[in-house]
Amino acid sequence: MKYFSIIILLITGSYFHSQSIKDNKVSIDYIQLPKKKVDQSVSTFFTIYKDSYNNQNSRQLSVYQFKVDSAEAQQQAKIAAWQNLYNSKKENHLKSLSTWKQNAAKGIVTPKPIEPIWPKYPEPYFLFPPPITKAYNDLMSKTINIAGFSNGSAGIEIEIDNLGLEILSIKGRYAQQNKSYVVTARYKMPVVIKSSYNGQVLVQKQYHNNVGTHNIFNGKTEYDYELWKMNIQKENKDIWLGLQRKLWNSAIDNIKSILNSEIGYPNKKEETEIYVVKKFQEFSYDKLLDALTFAQTGYAAMSMDRDKSTAKKSLKMAIDIWEKELEEADLQNKKARINAKISGLISANLADAYFWMEDFEKTNYHINKALSQGNLKAKSHCKKLKKDISDFRARYNAFNQ
Numbered sequence: 001m002k003y004f005s006i007i008i009l010l011i012t013g014s015y016f017h018s019q020s021i022k023d024n025k026v027s028i029d030y031i032q033l034p035k036k037k038v039d040q041s042v043s044t045f046f047t048i049y050k051d052s053y054n055n056q057n058s059r060q061l062s063v064y065q066f067k068v069d070s071a072e073a074q075q076q077a078k079i080a081a082w083q084n085l086y087n088s089k090k091e092n093h094l095k096s097l098s099t100w101k102q103n104a105a106k107g108i109v110t111p112k113p114i115e116p117i118w119p120k121y122p123e124p125y126f127l128f129p130p131p132i133t134k135a136y137n138d139l140m141s142k143t144i145n146i147a148g149f150s151n152g153s154a155g156i157e158i159e160i161d162n163l164g165l166e167i168l169s170i171k172g173r174y175a176q177q178n179k180s181y182v183v184t185a186r187y188k189m190p191v192v193i194k195s196s197y198n199g200q201v202l203v204q205k206q207y208h209n210n211v212g213t214h215n216i217f218n219g220k221t222e223y224d225y226e227l228w229k230m231n232i233q234k235e236n237k238d239i240w241l242g243l244q245r246k247l248w249n250s251a252i253d254n255i256k257s258i259l260n261s262e263i264g265y266p267n268k269k270e271e272t273e274i275y276v277v278k279k280f281q282e283f284s285y286d287k288l289l290d291a292l293t294f295a296q297t298g299y300a301a302m303s304m305d306r307d308k309s310t311a312k313k314s315l316k317m318a319i320d321i322w323e324k325e326l327e328e329a330d331l332q333n334k335k336a337r338i339n340a341k342i343s344g345l346i347s348a349n350l351a352d353a354y355f356w357m358e359d360f361e362k363t364n365y366h367i368n369k370a371l372s373q374g375n376l377k378a379k380s381h382c383k384k385l386k387k388d389i390s391d392f393r394a395r396y397n398a399f400n401q
Helices: 053-105 222-235 241-262 286-300 309-326 340-357 360-373 376-400
Strands: 020-031 044-050 156-162 166-175 180-188 191-197 200-207 212-219 267-279
Touching: 020 286, 020 340, 180 222, 191 241, 200 241, 212 222, 267 286, 267 340, 267 376, 286 309, 286 340, 309 340, 340 360, 340 376, 360 376
Parallel strands: 044 156
Antiparallel strands: 020 267, 156 191, 166 180, 180 212, 191 200
C-alpha cells in the first residue's frame, strides 16, 4: 500500500500576554483504521454484478406492449369513427350538390351548397418509451475501490444488484408564476450492495428504493413540451439513460465512502498545533523546543504504519519531555516558570500526543487540564479533540481486538 508523507507547516504563531507563546501549526496525514477489521492477510476484493434488472425490464416491456395494444385499439376506434363521420358528411354534401345541379338544369337558381367542415383526422398517439434499465457497462463511469485493498478475484466479496428503473408517473405543471412549464417523473431504482467475507456480511445498503422525482422537461409552455415529445419520438432518444447513470454513480459514491469508513484504510488529514514558550522572563524553555522537534517527527511519520508504531517512538520522547516539565508546575504562582497558563498549553500538547498514541484515558485527562488552565486557543483545540475520541477509540478497539 502506498502512503502519503506528512506535510508539516510551521507558521509564525500568535503571542499571548507577556508570555511569548508560539503555536506551531501541523498537518497530520494518517491512515484511518476501520470500524470492522477484516483479517489482515486479506488484501483484495472482487465484485459480482447481478442482473435482477432484467426482470424489471421484462415487466416494463410487457406493460409497454399492453399500452401500445390499448392505444392502437383506441386509435383504430377513433379512425373508424372519423371515417364514419367523414363519409356521412361527404354523402350529405354530394346529395346537396346533386340537387343543386339538377335544379340549375331546370332553371331554378339556388346558392351552391357550402362545403361542410370536415372532421379532423385523429392525431397519432404518443407513448413514452419504456424505461429499460441498461447493463452495468452502459452506466459505469465510477467503480468501487477500498483503500488498503486491491481489485482481484478473491477476498472481500462485493455484490451489486440493480433491481431496475421503474417510472411511477409523469406530470406537467406551470411554475415560476406561469413563466415555465415543468414535467416531472416519479421513479424508483433500487440498488442493493452487499459486502461480505467468508459468509459474514460486513456492509449492506439499499439505495433509491424510496420514490424520487426527476425533471424530464423544462420549457416555456405545454406546447413546447409537445414539440419536445415529437423530437424524442423522431430521434428515438432514451430519456431515462441520464437518470440511471446519475442514480448509479450516486449509489457507488455512497457505498465507496461507507466501505472505506467501515472496512478500509483511507488516508486522512487532521490539523493540530504544538505550543512552545519562546520567552517568559529569564526562564529557559529549550526542552520544549526539543519536544517540538520530536513531536513534529512523530506526526510526520503517522502515515507510515497502520499501527502508528514508527510515529509513536518519536511522540513518546516528546511526551516524556512535556510530562517532566509539568512536574515543575506551580499553578498558584503566575510568575512561575511553569505557571497555570503554560501548564495548560503543555497539557494541550500532551492531549494531542496521547490521542495519536491511542491512549485515550490520558488524552481525556490532559484535555480536562487544558480546558481548566489553557488559553482560549488551546481550549478550543481540545474541545474539538474531545469530539474525535469516540470514533478514534472505536476504530482502535476494532483494529486491535
